[in-house]
Amino acid sequence: MGSAEHWMAWPLACLSESSPVPESACWWALEFSPRVALLEDALLMETSLVQRLWGGAEVLLARLDSAFAQACQAGPPESGGGDAALQPLRGQGGTAWQALARLRLQQARPCGSVPVSLSMSESSLHADALPLWTLSALEQHSSVLLRLGCRSWGDVRALPRAGLSRRIGAKALRALDEAYGLLPQPLDWLQLPQQFLLRHDLGYPAHHADAVLHAAQPLLRALQSWLQARHHAVLALRLRWHHDLRRINGQELPAWGALVIRTAQPTQGMAHLQRLLREHLGQQRWRAPVDMLELQALETVPWAAEPLSCLPAAQGQSPSDSLAWHEWVERLSARWGEEAVQMVQPRADHRPEQMQCWQAAAKLLQSQKPGGSRASARAEAGAGFRPRRQPGCADSWQALWPPWLLPQPQALPVQNNRPQWHGPLQLKAGPYRLESGWWDAAGDAFADAQTGAPVGLAVRDYFVAYNAVVGHVWIYRERARSEHLMSMTASPASWFAQGVYG
């Protein structure tokens, strides 16, 4: 029913002026209520359905005021922001027209002299007192109505309806009925686009990374409000920039440059993405000024907020100042490249150098299912409680594995038939014979015919060796195969170091 509704109105001009991206100027309101509409020169919101969700009318009002002030101050600072801080510029009413009328009344007056009754009241008694010009349907006929002696809405309603309808038309009366809640008012609800794609024409050339990052702020804020309103979280976004100058030093420049940023855990907060963006933009070479930016959300997933614990945080740590694991990995990867941070993946192989594979950690994290990572991590923790292989097991081959592995097997010089590594090595244990990797060697047998040693095939005898300088090390001897017998006996580099025990 009309009487139960509660409408709020804000001036649209204040919002669209301050926001550099006009399409997204009103998106912030959708976080609070789905019933948001644009009516003439104002932003209207119906809040009766969501008051309980936000904790009552007063709490909702306070939050809306701060959100509006934030949206107004988002752009370059101007005088409107200060006024909004003094007296929140808004109109309330039982219908959309009433809220709009009170807003207009408040805007027309000088700041601070708004009567309390106007901003507080919702009853139709005060709606009767609203002047004619606050309803645009009546304002068109204001000359006629003024001659009839009407000053306010109530005066117009008091006139005989049939006669008035002949004079000013049924349309104006219908608007008045809507304003009093007697007729339902059709409105075009504000809707978000399905895909987030926003362009921002800077209007000034941005020459370096900081300027571009600063110019991207409104786009990121728009993305945040889009995500909050749709209850989604972003996994990947793309920032494109347009170069004003197409030709520099006689070279054609591509008109658009692009940057894709991915994160492992979906997020609504922009702080982490902004930091990644800053690192990536800082590494770009800016050869020409940028005059247009475009932000696109490539991948979004439904957002499930982190469940909050009822217990106080352990050890007095607040999660706000500490990083999550993926944030740390991505921060380092953004600064130094993805290969700088590596995680290991075990492989089923017998050759020690093939048993593990160190890969870029950011890629590994992103390849995991983002939503299910928490659950899978929990499952892993259960499985990881008991190590698969018990320490000190009977397998002597496995017992010989060293904790350090050389990135590449290092060829050892031989003197007096003894391998040397900062002095002669004394063999303590071994040999342990390994023959593996023929499946890798089969493919490139031709290529290896002249080099002598197949790449993948490992025919080795492993030893634990010792000397006083390097301590216990893990070395192996390439065993001569029949077809390579001559070359292997001739080459001295048949001893290799592969591991260090410490």
Next chain:
Amino acid sequence: MHTQPMTSLAHPGSPPGMTESVRQQTGAEQGVRPGLPAAGSPHLSTIQIPGVWRGTDWQAGAGSQVWPSGHAALDAELPGGGWPGNALIQLQQPAHCHAEWALLLPALAARVRQHAASRADSGLGQLVLVAPPYLPFAPALQAAGIDAKRLCAVQPGRSAQDLAWACEQALHCRDVLAVLAWLPELPASTLRRLQLAAASQGRPLWLWQELQAESRSSPAALRLRLERATTVFAAQQAPGLRIQILKRRGPLLERPIQLALSQWAWQPVLQAQAQRHVRQSEEAAMLMQGRMTVAAPATASPWMTEA
């Protein structure tokens, strides 16, 4: 912190966890040895000020902030009976000595097991290795009890300051269990930052460095110097370590600690092989000469001779 950087007994920057453990320590002290140190002045033992503890208490009690090292000889000399779990630990070792895993594996494996058993909602418990000298061999570490998924390496090739920044960020990461870093000499201000980050976040940072002049001061809570040494363990020559404690939150230790690294899984393999060689040489000698000779184990194989 800045006014008295070398004071190791009273730390203004110690976190609440530290003071709790201190309270537990003093409580344990009173329970186990009632009135022994406080016989002359009974009121002194009842004084409990957070962040302040008595010098005689340095060895007592093991709070949750102490990681037992797994080496009994070392635990006996470390304050609280283990590695401090919320501090910067500086270790110096010679150029070709890599005693990292031999020294730390028991403590790390125990902590990882404990973390995996106790965690309900906390992080993943990662071990971050910053600029390791070689690749950690994940299958071997997995056999020792550290899951391969917990390992993460930051590649070397950056300046020391950059890598120290990575260490500090890792200490601030809530999913990190411990940080191991191999960095060259750092300025004292950077070390202080690292120590502060470790203390405030409650994570240990083991900083491995080359041997250096010990006269330089450091804000680290514990400084050790390692040397390789052979120790006699169970009538066998076994690889070992000689550990000199340069600094600890406790009295000065003059003599070095001898540590036998007998926990390596290949130690029994080594011994079995040595015994097999002795037996084979004896049998060979019996066959060759028809009589019993005592063959030295060193001459059993040309490969086993000492250089």
